[in-house]
Amino acid sequence: MPLLALGLLLSLWQRDGLLRAWPVFLVAQVAGLVLAPLAGPGAALPLIxxxxxxxxxxxxxxRVPAWLAYLSSVTCxxxxxxxxxxxxxxLDLPWPAHAGLLFGVNLAAALAAGLSQAVLAGWPGSAPRIALRVAASWIGAILLLSLAFELSRPLS
Structure with missing residues (x-):
């Protein structure tokens, strides 16, 4: 869900927002891969x-400021x-597992951004931007509920 929110945010930021933020997004993914062994049981809470x-x-x-687009890319x-x-x-897992995770993370963000761009390009007026903002609010609500459920149970 955070990756879907990122795709929406980057599309609302600029027409080629994901392409502009992708280098930062990729570096952040590599950092996440390297530092994953330090992640504890509550690691999902900051992501959510x-x-x-x-x-x-x-x-x-x-208007989404550039610094927020890049910071969101790093976070997600x-x-x-x-x-x-x-x-x-x-690198405990076989390399195809790491490659698949990297592919999946990029695919989720790219699909959300691509679909958002198609919506923005396909219809005139402000209705598409409003629809994407409504979708973002629903994603935020789902994530907030997920966070509440995560916080209501003990970390194991």
């Missing part, structure tokens, strides 16, 4: 909370890989 902030920003901000890229590989040593 960051996803809430990304979704809320996409829903509420009329780093967090996704750190959480996915939590509990494993550095």
């Amino acid at each position: 909370a960051g996803g809430v902030l990304v979704a809320v920003s996409a829903a509420l901000l009329r 890229g780093f967090g996704s890989l750190a959480v996915a590989l939590q509990g494993h040593g550095f």
Whole structure:
């Protein structure tokens, strides 16, 4: 869900927002891969909370500042890989598993951004931007509920 929120935010930021942020996004993913062994049992909480902030920003901000787009890319890229590989040593899994995780993270963000761009390009007026902001608010609500469920149970 945070990656979907990121795709929406980057599309609302600029027409080629994901392409502009992709180098930062990729570096953050590699950092997440390297630092994943340090992630503890509550590693998903910061990712979910960051996803809430990304979704809320996409829903509420009329203009997304560049620094927020890049910071959101770092948060979602780093967090996704750190959480996915939590509990494993550095390069503990076979290389296809790491490649698949990297591919999946990039695919999720790219699909959300691509679909958002198609919506923005396909219909005239402000209705598509409003629809994407509504979608971002729903993603934020889902993430907020997920965060509440995560916080209501003990960490194991």
